Amino acid sequence: MIKIKLKPSFHKFSSIILDGNDIEYEIHPRLKDLNGLDKKDKLTTAEYLELKKLKSFNEEAEKERYSAKNKILDSNISEKFKIGELITQIFEKPQIDERIILDGIGIECSLNELDSESKIIKFHSPNNKTRELEIIKNLFLILNNCFKSGPVLNHIELIQGYFGISEQWKITNKTPLTVRLFGSLSIHEKEQLTDFFKTLNSNESLILDLRNLDGMGSTFHECFKELVARMKVVYWLIQDNENELLNRHFDEMEIPSTYILNNKEEIIEKIKEHNTI
Numbered sequence: 001m002i003k004i005k006l007k008p009s010f011h012k013f014s015s016i017i018l019d020g021n022d023i024e025y026e027i028h029p030r031l032k033d034l035n036g037l038d039k040k041d042k043l044t045t046a047e048y049l050e051l052k053k054l055k056s057f058n059e060e061a062e063k064e065r066y067s068a069k070n071k072i073l074d075s076n077i078s079e080k081f082k083i084g085e086l087i088t089q090i091f092e093k094p095q096i097d098e099r100i101i102l103d104g105i106g107i108e109c110s111l112n113e114l115d116s117e118s119k120i121i122k123f124h125s126p127n128n129k130t131r132e133l134e135i136i137k138n139l140f141l142i143l144n145n146c147f148k149s150g151p152v153l154n155h156i157e158l159i160q161g162y163f164g165i166s167e168q169w170k171i172t173n174k175t176p177l178t179v180r181l182f183g184s185l186s187i188h189e190k191e192q193l194t195d196f197f198k199t200l201n202s203n204e205s206l207i208l209d210l211r212n213l214d215g216m217g218s219t220f221h222e223c224f225k226e227l228v229a230r231m232k233v234v235y236w237l238i239q240d241n242e243n244e245l246l247n248r249h250f251d252e253m254e255i256p257s258t259y260i261l262n263n264k265e266e267i268i269e270k271i272k273e274h275n276t277i
Contacts, residue, residue, distance in 0.1 A: 001112045002083055004139060009103035011158050012064070016139065018080050023142065024069045025152045029061035070146045079138040086135045087111045091119040101125050105162040109135060125162065136163050154212050157182035161214075169193065172209065176271050177201070178237075180209040185216035194223040202230045205271045207264070210246065211239040221253050228255070233274050235267045236260045 002018040013028040037043065037051040072080060087109050104125030111119040126132035140160055147153050161168055161183030168183040177200065185193065200206065206227075228234045236255065238246060240262055250260060261267050 002080070002087070003110045003112075004083075004135075005108040006159055007106040007108075008159055008162055009105065012155065014155060014159065016143070018072065018083070018142070021072050021077075022069060023072050023146050024067060025143070025147060025155075026067035027065065027151060027155050029058075029064045031058045031061055034058075066151045068147065068150065068152045072142060073145050076142045076145055079141050082138045083109075083135050084111055086131050086138075087119055087121055090121045090123075090131050094121070097123065099124075105159070107132070107136070133163065133165070137165055140165060154182075157212050158214060167192065167196070169196065173207075176207055176268060177204045178207040178209055180212070182212040182214070184214045185220060187217060187219050190219055190223060193220070194226070197223060197227045200227075200231065203232055205233045205235070205274060206231045207235050207237055207267055207271075209237045209264075211237060213246070215245060216249070218249070218252060221249070224253055228253075233271065234259065235270065237264055237267060238262050 004016045004018075006014045006016070012030055015026050015028065017024045017026075032054050034051065034054050037047055037054070040047070043051065088111065091111075101124050106122070106124050107126070108120065108122045110121075123132045126136060140156070140163075143152075143156050147156060157168075160166060168185055168189060169179055169181045172178045172180045179200070236250070236259055238260060241247075250257075261270075
């Protein structure tokens, strides 16, 4: 059995268990430290109120705990075995990481096999061309094939951005053409995203799915404006209308509110109407 814990700086933690042909993904809430108040025999009034506040927060946070289980595809069994081999190699011949890292993502991997001791390794924000990053690459090959929707997919999309192993966008539907952007877009991805937009057929209507977009800078406004200018029509699919950051981007890009919706079916109907004009 392989267990991998992912501990990002700015998102919920998760743990993945690969056991036989099964894979389980659990999303953990970010709980607040009780600061030892729950272990004190006597509390001042201020401490009592603080403990009550912290416990209330954690009780609400626990409601966000989520897990899903699936079968590992036959095509991904080799990746699972590769992860086990890499954990063993790193456990037996570790390399010292002398970097000082203040944020990013921490990873803990454990390999438990019959009749042998548990092998546990820990590392942080792995560099390119390292065995540690190879573990992550193989893991996400499995995850992206096993979980195609729901909270787990959303979490996977956000987490993989910490590793820089794939683009933060993908085509999710061809009719109507739908591009999903997710995670946080950095300035280093601007040129690549601009080039990707240029590959889209300008004669088509486009849905930009931003429901899992965590953030981006105003430097992307130019490439989005160019995209709107060349496509037949562009609709923006959002999670809700309360995202102040996205609303600010829309205002600065002068995107009319009639093209910004939180209902995909409604957008599809509008595209059908537009195509008949």
